[in-house]
Amino acid sequence: MDLFPLWLSLRVAAFSTLFAAAAGIWLAYLLANKEFPGKDLLDAAVTLPLVLPPTVLGYYLLVLIGRNSAFGRVWEAITGEPLVFSAKAAVIAAFIHSAPLLIKSARAAFESVDHSYERAARTLGASEWRLFWRVTMPLARRQIIAAAVLAFARALGDFGVTIMIAGNIPGRTQTLSVAIYDAVEGGDGQTARVLVLIVSAIGLASVFAVNRLTPKPVS
Amino acid sequence: MLELRHIAKRLPSGFSLEIDCQVSSGGITVLFGPSGAGKSLTLDCIAGFVQPDSGRILLNDEILYDSGAGIHKPPQQRHCGYVFQNYALFPHLTLRENLDFAAPGQTTAIQQMLDRFRLTSVAKHRPHELSGGQKQRGSIARALLTSPRLLLLDEPARGLDHELRTDLYEVLRQVRREFATPIILVTHDLDECFELADAMIVMRAGRIVQTGTPEQVLAQPASAEVARLLGCYNVFQAEVAALDPARDYSRLRAGDEYLEGRFVPNCFRGDHLWIGVRTDAVRAVPRNGASRAPGQAAAILEHAVTLPSGTRLEFAGGFRADGVAMHAAEATQIREWLLEFPPDSIVVLR
Numbered sequence: 001m002d003l004f005p006l007w008l009s010l011r012v013a014a015f016s017t018l019f020a021a022a023a024g025i026w027l028a029y030l031l032a033n034k035e036f037p038g039k040d041l042l043d044a045a046v047t048l049p050l051v052l053p054p055t056v057l058g059y060y061l062l063v064l065i066g067r068n069s070a071f072g073r074v075w076e077a078i079t080g081e082p083l084v085f086s087a088k089a090a091v092i093a094a095f096i097h098s099a100p101l102l103i104k105s106a107r108a109a110f111e112s113v114d115h116s117y118e119r120a121a122r123t124l125g126a127s128e129w130r131l132f133w134r135v136t137m138p139l140a141r142r143q144i145i146a147a148a149v150l151a152f153a154r155a156l157g158d159f160g161v162t163i164m165i166a167g168n169i170p171g172r173t174q175t176l177s178v179a180i181y182d183a184v185e186g187g188d189g190q191t192a193r194v195l196v197l198i199v200s201a202i203g204l205a206s207v208f209a210v211n212r213l214t215p216k217p218v219s
Numbered sequence: 220m221l222e223l224r225h226i227a228k229r230l231p232s233g234f235s236l237e238i239d240c241q242v243s244s245g246g247i248t249v250l251f252g253p254s255g256a257g258k259s260l261t262l263d264c265i266a267g268f269v270q271p272d273s274g275r276i277l278l279n280d281e282i283l284y285d286s287g288a289g290i291h292k293p294p295q296q297r298h299c300g301y302v303f304q305n306y307a308l309f310p311h312l313t314l315r316e317n318l319d320f321a322a323p324g325q326t327t328a329i330q331q332m333l334d335r336f337r338l339t340s341v342a343k344h345r346p347h348e349l350s351g352g353q354k355q356r357g358s359i360a361r362a363l364l365t366s367p368r369l370l371l372l373d374e375p376a377r378g379l380d381h382e383l384r385t386d387l388y389e390v391l392r393q394v395r396r397e398f399a400t401p402i403i404l405v406t407h408d409l410d411e412c413f414e415l416a417d418a419m420i421v422m423r424a425g426r427i428v429q430t431g432t433p434e435q436v437l438a439q440p441a442s443a444e445v446a447r448l449l450g451c452y453n454v455f456q457a458e459v460a461a462l463d464p465a466r467d468y469s470r471l472r473a474g475d476e477y478l479e480g481r482f483v484p485n486c487f488r489g490d491h492l493w494i495g496v497r498t499d500a501v502r503a504v505p506r507n508g509a510s511r512a513p514g515q516a517a518a519i520l521e522h523a524v525t526l527p528s529g530t531r532l533e534f535a536g537g538f539r540a541d542g543v544a545m546h547a548a549e550a551t552q553i554r555e556w557l558l559e560f561p562p563d564s565i566v567v568l569r
Contacts, residue, residue, distance in 0.1 A: 119268055120307035122294035124321040124365055134320065138311045 001191055004171055005179035006198060008087065012175060013155035016094035020102045020151050025144065028106035029132065033118075049100045054160020057096055061165045065092065090166035090173055094155035097162075101154050105147030109140040146213035153206035157199060220244045221369060221401070226264060226274035236260050236271075236425040244279070246417030247395055247402045249433075251409070253448060256422040258405040262371050265403070266301050267294035278368055300362030300370040300400070304377055306354045308346040314357050315342040321364040332360045335397070336390070351379065352386045359390060363398060370394070372404040376411055388414045409433075409449055421445055443493040443568045452495040453538050454568065459483065459490045471565070474536075476516035480565035493568040500564030503532055503540040506555040516558045523547040532556070 030036075031043055049057055066072050067082045075083045083089055113136055121131045137144070159177040166173040168182060176199055183192035221242040228236040236257040242248045250258040263269040265276060267283065270291050276284040278299070283292050294301075308317050318329045333339045336356040341349055349357065355375065362370060372391075376384045392415070394402065404415065412419050412433045419436050421429040428448075429441035440446035446454045460477065461470035467482045471494060478494070486492065503518075511517055518534035525531075529542035530550055538558060543550065 114305070114307070116303045116305055116307040117309055119266075119294070120301065120303060120309075121320070122268075123266060123297075123299060123301040123367075124361065125295050125298075126320070127295065135309060139309075 001194060002170070002179075005174050005176045005195065008090070008174065009156050009176040012087065012090045012094050013098075013152050015091045016098055016155040017102070017148055017152040019091070019095050020099035020155075021144075021148050024099050024103040024151075025106050028103045029110050029136070031103070032107045032110035046100055046103050049096050050104075054097070054158070055164060058093070058161045058164020061089075061092065061096065061161065065089070065165070084165050085167040085169065085173060087166070087173055090162050090175055093161035093165050094158050097158040098151040098155040102147045102151035105150060106140075106144055109143030109147060110136060112143065113139045142213045146210040149206050149209050149213070153203050156202060220277075220279060221265065221403070222275070222277040223261070223265070224275040224277070226261075226271045226276065228260060228264060228269065228271045230260075234260075234425060236264075238422075238425075238427050239274075240420060240427055240430065242401065242403060242420075243418065244401050245399070247391065247404055247415045248418045248420060249412045249416035250403065250405045250420050250422060251407065251412050251416075251448075252422035253407055255424075256407075257425040258407075258422055259373050260425075261422070262301075262373055262403065262405055265297075265369070266299050266371055267292060267297050298365065298368045300365060300367030302358050302362055302370070302372040302375055304374050306346070306358035308349075308354055308357055308361070310346050313343050313345055314338060314349065314353075317346070317357065318361050318364055321361045325364070328364060332364055336360045351383045355383070355387055356390055359394060363394070363400065367400055370400045370402045372402065374405050374407075376406065376408065391415055409437075409451070413437075421448060423448060439566060440495060440568055443495070446493075446495040446566070446568055451498050451541070452566075453498055453501065454493060454495050455537075457492055457494045459486050459488050459492065462486065462488060473516075477514070478516070478560050478565060479514040480560075480562045483567050486567075495566040495568050496560050496564050497566075498531075498539045498541040500561055501538070501540040502559040502561070503543055503556050504559070505553045506557050509557065511557060514559060514562075516560070518556050518558050520550065520554055520556055523550040534558070 027046065031039065062084065063069060064071060065075070065083050067076065067084060072083055117135055117139060118131060121135045126134065157177055159181065162175055163178055168174055168178045174182065176195055180192050180195045180199070183195065223238055223240050226236065226238050234255070234257070238261060250261060252258050260269060264271050264284070271284060271286065273286040274284070275282065275286070278297070282288070282290050283297050284290060308314070309320065312320065315329065315333070318332060322328055333342050336359070338353060338357055338360065341353055346354060376387055379387065391402065394400065406412065416433050419431060419433045420427055421436060423444060429436055429445050436445070437449060440449060440452065443454050446452040455473050457471040457473040457478065459469060460472045462482060464482050469480045469483045471478045471480060471492070473494065483492070506517065518536065518538055520532055521535055522533040523530055525547040530545055530547050532540045532543055532550055534556065540558065
């Protein structure tokens, strides 16, 4: 059995989670702790991918990074190959699919940190940078890791956006979800069953990890 | 010296804070008032957590906030230590690391502070492994390590048992003795004011209603509302029935009862006044069918409770007598009482 889809999906999910964490944690911190004009709009924009159908997201991405878009043309001029229908496009699809979940969960994690700790740190002269790394982050760490695990699991399972912008090229852009669809369509029940079990096992392990990492409410 | 000049802050809930006061640069000043008086909000404005809408805050002549000049220094630049109700010791750090956070690398100063506050043996413990008293002292020690120009404490004794409360008072007296840092402490406990305060600022509904030493405030509340806030006054309205400056005498009519007190200056016969009588100064005696003597008032007992300081009797009409030397069970057997108000205990409230 070809395990390329599993390998590709793990890589795609890992990279997209990395990017989502790098961008999303700051955004989540901003949304949780700062007041600024347009905050509600930014919050809505961040939430939007959670409610839009994957095909709609895929369409937007095709418009934004397709071969005929400005970005797509610049990308192709620099790298010599199109961005769409590549493994990189699969990473972008997974990122769009999972980042909102990470941002939402990370925001909740930051909001759950008792503000008296942050206030205390400020009165002790800590800069906002030091406060973030020495106080807020360590206190929210477990929930942030849980958010990243959840984002990883979601990135692993994306189908709609991936097939719209990365396509279904075996050995190149075919991820686990797409491979399952492909196997079912082609009547390859054996492959579909194995891949479904793998995805389910990773999903179960992720949810288990998230539950272990999330602090239990104190009664 | 801390100066709060015409500080105003309106919250979305509709609550508005309007204060103007000075806090001297020594000792403990207590912000006293009921819940919702704006005490903690005042502290937050001083610390820089909340930006007032207008006014000016100066600490030792340095501007911390000035609405006119657009200055609002962040908490990091104010050098005000803050001790939170929950102590806010960082739970992921040991006590020593908590102190190191305040004074990075200053191991000698940290060790001296640990020794001074009897915390050396628990320096490697995380906050959840510390007792309530150790957390208190740790939080105060951490705040003092930054050499603050002002130490702010938000209801530090709230929810503490008697022993911890006593420990806290001792630690705060130690801070007053050993450090030059002026302290502002928020409380709604009058006993705490007497335990600690060198000066007292009484607040109600976002306004300052009286300032002075606790003894001054208790001896002469500025108004009927302050007397009610103190919780140890019978407050009622009375009409001036007679005045005799030569005998330093006044006769006051409250409902159907007449009280005799000292001469009330700047008053005329027929004037209506708010009168306060300390609950522990009221003398309550069972009536036993006796007729009322001049200056005595008849009262019907509604409730009696025995407290550590003596029995409290509550009468119809809202009168209260504290420290009565009779057990509550015995007092409740008696319905009719006579109340005496010693002339010196009658305070005219403006």
